[in-house]
Structure formats: C-alpha cells, structure tokens
Amino acid sequence: MKSHLDDLSIFVAVARAGGFREAAKSGTRSASSLSEAIRRLESQLGVRLLNRTTRHVSPTEAGQGLLERLSPALKEVEAALDVVNIYKDRPAGTLRLNVPVNVARNILPQIVPPFLAAYPEIKLEIMAQTGLIDLLAEGFDAGIRYDERLEQDMIAVPIGPRTQQFALGASKTYLDRKGHPQHPRDLLDHDCIVHRFSGGGPQGWELEKDGESVVVMPEGPLVIRSGGAADLAVRSAIAGTGVIALFRDWLDPIFATGELEPILQEWWPTFSGPYLYYPGRRLVPAPLRAFVDFIKTQTFEFRQPPL
Incomplete structure (x- = not known):
C-alpha cells in the first residue's frame, strides 16, 4: 500500500510540474526513477495516465480525472499525518x-x-x-x-494592512503632451494602461470622491494580463505610454523619485486589505x-x- 501511495504522489507531482525533469528538481528522486514509477502505476491500473513528448508531459483524460480526485485526497493524508506535529x-x-x-x-x-x-x-x-x-x-x-x-x-x-488604496499616475512627458486630467471622465480622452483578468474583460477603474462614484472603462495601446506583467506596465508608464492605475503601495516609491506624477489624488479609492x-x-x-x-x-x- 505504501508503495502504491508513493507512486500516486509521484504521479501528482509530475502532472503538476509538466515533466519528469521539472518534478525531479523539487524532490530527491531522479527523473528516470520518477518515469519508472509512472510506468509501474500505469501497469497496475491498466491505463495510460500521461501523454509524453520529448519536452513535456500532460495528463490523459483518465489521468486528469485521477488527478482531480487524487489531489485533495493526498492533501488529507498529509494533513492526517501532520497531526503528530503537535507533539x-x-x-x-x-x-x-x-x-x-x-x-x-x-x-x-x-x-x-x-x-x-x-x-x-x-x-x-x-x-x-x-x-x-x-x-x-x-x-x-x-x-x-x-x-x-x-x-x-x-x-x-x-x-x-487593513485598508489599501489604488493610485493613478503618469510620467511628466506624457502629461506635458496630453494634459492633466481634472475629472475621472477626462481619462476617456487619455491613453491608459489596461488591466485584464485572465479569462475576463478589461477591469474598470472605480474612482470615488465625497460620496460620488465614477467607473471608467480605460482604453489604451497596452493591455496587460494579471500577474508579473504589472512591472512592464509600470516601466511603460514611466516611459510615457499612458496613465496607470495600481496599488498605491506599489506606486508611492515611484512618485517619490519623480518618475511618475500622481493624478486625480482626491478620487483614489480605498478598499479593505487582503485575507x-x-x-x-x-x-x-x-x-x-x-x-x-x-x-x-x-x-x-x-x-x-x-x-
């Protein structure tokens, strides 16, 4: 039974990593031993679990079904074994x-x-x-x-922090060229750096002041997806591409250097912090x-x- 559980754990690790070498990097076993464990598991179950190419592996339909059911179950096993940690x-x-x-x-x-x-x-x-x-x-x-x-x-x-704030900014060269917006609606005439959630549409900018709330759907030449591309958005804003809206704690140091100038500060929205x-x-x-x-x-x- 232990050997079977070990092979199942290896299957989950390889499927998540997308390859034997990638999975081996985060563990103590070699890529060849991981491959042998998968072959042994497939032989025991009588079905192929992974499609293999020279550069990548991906679950078969059977493998995907097993992965979806197995991942939570193995987490429960780990959690049960973890009980000894209290001692x-x-x-x-x-x-x-x-x-x-x-x-x-x-x-x-x-x-x-x-x-x-x-x-x-x-x-x-x-x-x-x-x-x-x-x-x-x-x-x-x-x-x-x-x-x-x-x-x-x-x-x-x-x-x-229990409260955070979104900030808006742009470079001096951009503002000299396009002018300073005085109201959120003015952003409709500006080049904006658009944020889009993965699998969704552009994210609107909800700005507020003295009880008034305005939602602006920004448009511009650069659209970024959620994730590490935020750094690209910041560097592009500094280079004069357009107006950026981002967490204030991200932009404050850049405002301090003068690489970006804050705009519409009185409209910056405040929201609750993360959990x-x-x-x-x-x-x-x-x-x-x-x-x-x-x-x-x-x-x-x-x-x-x-x-």
Whole structure:
C-alpha cells in the first residue's frame, strides 16, 4: 500500500510540474526513477495516465480525472499525518501559499522573514498569481485574496494592512503632451494602461470622491494580463505610454523619485486589505496553523507616506 501511495504522489507531482525533469528538481528522486514509477502505476491500473513528448508531459483524460480526485485526497493524508506535529517542540513541514502578485511584492516581504526566523523547521513555498484557483486541487494549503474574490466555505484571516488604496499616475512627458486630467471622465480622452483578468474583460477603474462614484472603462495601446506583467506596465508608464492605475503601495516609491506624477489624488479609492484563506472542513497542517497564529499576534507597520 505504501508503495502504491508513493507512486500516486509521484504521479501528482509530475502532472503538476509538466515533466519528469521539472518534478525531479523539487524532490530527491531522479527523473528516470520518477518515469519508472509512472510506468509501474500505469501497469497496475491498466491505463495510460500521461501523454509524453520529448519536452513535456500532460495528463490523459483518465489521468486528469485521477488527478482531480487524487489531489485533495493526498492533501488529507498529509494533513492526517501532520497531526503528530503537535507533539514536537517546533512545527515542521512545508507550507504552500497561492497569493496575488501585489501581496507577494508589497506585503509578504514584511511578514515572511520574521516568520521563517521564528519557525526554522518550516519551509515556505509561494506561488504568485491573480486568478481564482481550487486550493486543494492545485496542492496549496492556503491562499491570499481580497474579500470580493474569496472562495466560498473558507476560513478567512486578515493579513497585512487593513485598508489599501489604488493610485493613478503618469510620467511628466506624457502629461506635458496630453494634459492633466481634472475629472475621472477626462481619462476617456487619455491613453491608459489596461488591466485584464485572465479569462475576463478589461477591469474598470472605480474612482470615488465625497460620496460620488465614477467607473471608467480605460482604453489604451497596452493591455496587460494579471500577474508579473504589472512591472512592464509600470516601466511603460514611466516611459510615457499612458496613465496607470495600481496599488498605491506599489506606486508611492515611484512618485517619490519623480518618475511618475500622481493624478486625480482626491478620487483614489480605498478598499479593505487582503485575507489569508483556507478550507475549514479539514485538519489544519501544523505549518499553516503556525502561520495563522503568527499573523494574528504580530503587529506589522505598513507606511503609506502622504503625497
């Protein structure tokens, strides 16, 4: 039975990594031993689980069905075995988090180093992406999202600043060329850097002032998808491509250098900060329990200097 579980775990690891070499990089087994385990599992089950090419592997229809059912089950096995951690002096193990790019860039750097210093036997793995996912199916212990994007039936714990703000800015060269907008509606006559969620349409800019709310659908020559392309958007705005709207804690340092100038400051919207969330209907792994306790008891200082 143990051998069978080992092979099933290897199947999940290879399917997620998209290849034997990629899976081997994050473990202690060679690519050839992983390939042999998959062949053994396929022989036992009597069905092909992975399509193989020289550069990539992907689940077959049977393999995809097994992966979808198996991933949560293996997480439950890991969580059950993790119960013994409560008898250790220090929690140990791996904590896997899925977080938005902004959180990874601007919030976690103030949390992760002291947490790892306090729990040296915990290994932290972080995937930064913006789209919604199935935590258990993707192999994560917890995620971080904003309240309007939280999954249902999840336990949510505040993490980081409790309020944040969106800011708008543009370079001096762009504003000298196109003029300074005085009202959100003026943005319709400007080149804007458009943000589009994966699988969705452009994201509107909802601006507010003294109880008045205005939603602007920006248009412009550059459209970015959620994720790491935000850095490209920032550099493009600095180069004069157009107006950018982004988290203020991301843009404040750039405003300070003068590479971008803030615009429409009185209209910048404020919203609630992010939450750590995880399934409530399962055992909580010791590393996650330690992380939750840590963020509940620690006070972090998030400065947003006035403009």
